[in-house]
Amino acid sequence: MIRGRARKFGDNIDTDAIIPATYANLTDPAELGRHCMEHIDPGFARRVSPGDIIVGGSNFGCGSSREIAPWAIKGAGVSAVVAKSFARIFYRNAINIALPLLECPEAAEGAEEGDSLEIDLLQGEIRNLSRGKVSKAAPYPDFIRELVTAGGLVEYARRLLGQAGRPTGGREK
Amino acid sequence: MTLAEKILAAHAGKKSVQPGEFADVQVDLVMTTDATGLISVQQFHKMGATKVFDPGKVVLVMDHFVPSRDVESAETVKALREFAREQGVLFFDVGRAGIVHVILPEKGLVLPGDVVVGGDSHTCTYGALGAFATGMGSTDIAFAMVFGRTWMRVPESLHLVYHGLPGPWVGGKDLILHTITRIGVEGASYQALEFTGEAISALAMDDRFTMANMAIEAGAKAGLFSVDEKTRAYLQGRAQRSYSVQSADPGARYAGTMEFEVSSLEPQVAFPHSPGNSRGVSEAEGIFIDQAVIGSCTNGWLGDLRAAARVLKGRQVHPGVRCIVVPGSQEIYLQAMNEGLLEIFVRAGAAVSTPTCGPCPGAHMGAVGAGERCISTTNRNFIGRMGSPRAEIYLANPAVVAASAVIGQIVHPREVAGK
Numbered sequence: 261m262i263r264g265r266a267r268k269f270g271d272n273i274d275t276d277a278i279i280p281a282t283y284a285n286l287t288d289p290a291e292l293g294r295h296c297m298e299h300i301d302p303g304f305a306r307r308v309s310p311g312d313i314i315v316g317g318s319n320f321g322c323g324s325s326r327e328i329a330p331w332a333i334k335g336a337g338v339s340a341v342v343a344k345s346f347a348r349i350f351y352r353n354a355i356n357i358a359l360p361l362l363e364c365p366e367a368a369e370g371a372e373e374g375d376s377l378e379i380d381l382l383q384g385e386i387r388n389l390s391r392g393k394v395s396k397a398a399p400y401p402d403f404i405r406e407l408v409t410a411g412g413l414v415e416y417a418r419r420l421l422g423q424a425g426r427p428t429g430g431r432e433k
Numbered sequence: 434m435t436l437a438e439k440i441l442a443a444h445a446g447k448k449s450v451q452p453g454e455f456a457d458v459q460v461d462l463v464m465t466t467d468a469t470g471l472i473s474v475q476q477f478h479k480m481g482a483t484k485v486f487d488p489g490k491v492v493l494v495m496d497h498f499v500p501s502r503d504v505e506s507a508e509t510v511k512a513l514r515e516f517a518r519e520q521g522v523l524f525f526d527v528g529r530a531g532i533v534h535v536i537l538p539e540k541g542l543v544l545p546g547d548v549v550v551g552g553d554s555h556t557c558t559y560g561a562l563g564a565f566a567t568g569m570g571s572t573d574i575a576f577a578m579v580f581g582r583t584w585m586r587v588p589e590s591l592h593l594v595y596h597g598l599p600g601p602w603v604g605g606k607d608l609i610l611h612t613i614t615r616i617g618v619e620g621a622s623y624q625a626l627e628f629t630g631e632a633i634s635a636l637a638m639d640d641r642f643t644m645a646n647m648a649i650e651a652g653a654k655a656g657l658f659s660v661d662e663k664t665r666a667y668l669q670g671r672a673q674r675s676y677s678v679q680s681a682d683p684g685a686r687y688a689g690t691m692e693f694e695v696s697s698l699e700p701q702v703a704f705p706h707s708p709g710n711s712r713g714v715s716e717a718e719g720i721f722i723d724q725a726v727i728g729s730c731t732n733g734w735l736g737d738l739r740a741a742a743r744v745l746k747g748r749q750v751h752p753g754v755r756c757i758v759v760p761g762s763q764e765i766y767l768q769a770m771n772e773g774l775l776e777i778f779v780r781a782g783a784a785v786s787t788p789t790c791g792p793c794p795g796a797h798m799g800a801v802g803a804g805e806r807c808i809s810t811t812n813r814n815f816i817g818r819m820g821s822p823r824a825e826i827y828l829a830n831p832a833v834v835a836a837s838a839v840i841g842q843i844v845h846p847r848e849v850a851g852k
Binding site for chain 1: 472481482509552553569572576580584586618622707795818
């Protein structure tokens with residue numbers, strides 16, 4: 261169960277907003293986290309409390325393929341992102357590094373800054389405790405669920421390599 | 434099946450695939466750069482891998498922060514250089530190459546019918562060659578380096594048909610800016626764009642690369658062109674191996690079709706802060722600028738430099754403007770030198786840089802300050818993209834940028850260079 265306060269953002273939050281390219285040489289999540297959202301919301305990294313949940317609009321994470329975007333969000337202490345919709349590469353990147361994403365227009369629109377949210381990942385449920393509302397997120401496709409259950413793509417790859425040796429691994433169905 | 438579906442089916446070892454289905458796809462090339470490669474290498478080791486699947490199919494290109502901007506970027510490149518040496522993969526260092534999306538086609542490493550995954554969102558550029566190419570993050574790239582395959586959700590395809598012939602001073606950049614503005618920045622999310630029509634057949638390869646490059650700015654996973662005589666002519670003498678051309682079936686099913694009439698299209702200018710915010714240049718005229726950038730994976734091609742030089746020849750960059758020209762590759766740099774283009778730029782008062790992504794993501798070689806305004810041939814004008822979050826970025830084609838550099842305000846190139 262994930263619990264935290266809503267940190268609200270608008271539509272089309274791009275990867276340059278999440279983490280400017282100039283920090284692409286950093287790899288430490290905590291260090292990246294200190295610059296998270298600094299262009300559009302200076303001080304976000306200082307104000308965010310561990311466990312907080314970003315609530316975005318549509319097309320969250322559009323732009324670059326930089327994986328430091330979800331790393332910066334994780335590094336800032338954010339526990340999950342709820343949005344109306346996600347950009348494709350960002351979606352993959354977040355799933356791969358086990359940052360939970362929930363696509364749910366109802367919950368995203370209904371939440372205000374500072375609302376107390378609770379997320380049940382297994383059920384795909386988002387409970388807005390401040391407003392007494394429960395919303396259901398779009399379920400993960402089976403294969404994505406497999407990845408998330410494995411703990412991300414690195415763990416998934418480790419299993420494949422462990423099972424079959426290199427490089428004959430493949431997706432078992 | 435659509436062009437995208439045909440290529441993916443062939444790489445999934447299937448007779449056919451359907452949009453929405455998850456496919457396990459073999460890749461022909463895995464690419465990464467100094468911007469995202471280091472995390473891939475770290476994840477590669479965390480996966481417990483010791484060898485890439487095929488050293489001839491993994492390529493590392495140093496382009497974002499090169500020549501190294503600072504100690505951190507020098508050390509990133511150093512680590513990648515060591516990884517490349519140890520794994521025996523293809524490695525393009527400073528002075529030997531250029532911007533990844535320009536040099537992979539140039540060196541014949543990407544071919545029609547290929548599936549290519551790259552650690553950069555503009556990997557979709559290779560769609561100009563009839564390849565299915567898409568950007569991914571570092572961990573996905575690490576996985577592809579190890580296994581030579583990746584999972585993909587087969588995208589729906591959006592059929593884009595362009596009628597008429599573009600007028601003078603209108604090219605691929607204008608068509609794609611106009612398209613993104615009509616579709617919206619997430620209008621093609623998770624989809625593959627298929628560019629067709631009379632106007633597309635008439636476009637030079639450089640313009641097709643520009644269009645495919647910006648497919649991602651409409652949210653698309655890929656943007657594909659059919660192979661024709663121009664594609665074959667481009668690949669002549671470049672292709673490193675044989676290739677199999679795929680084409681859409683006559684009865685292919687598309688998520689939608691959009692038609693465009695381009696003969697009356699003006700050069701386009703994308704206003705801050707979105708590539709989906711374009712209008713005709715006439716609506717942008719009179720906007721003062723501080724910097725003009727000509728280059729990038731979008732418009733650092735030879736045709737782009739020729740268009741800019743046509744405008745700048747015998748003229749001077751406005752005293753209030755810095756103009757920066759960045760050829761996309763060493764090959765283009767050399768060709769531009771032989772054709773006298775570089776001399777035109779230097780005599781006009783423009784700075785000519787070695788190939789690099791540099792100013793486009795605000796990395797180096799031309800970051801902009803608070804309150805400054807930049808017109809650029811690059812692909813994104815997001816807040817803070819080229820430096821200060823309080824700067825404004827306008828996107829346009831190379832001739833518009835060059836003409837604006839001369840006047841000091843955004844202007845139609847015909848005002849400077851005539852018809």
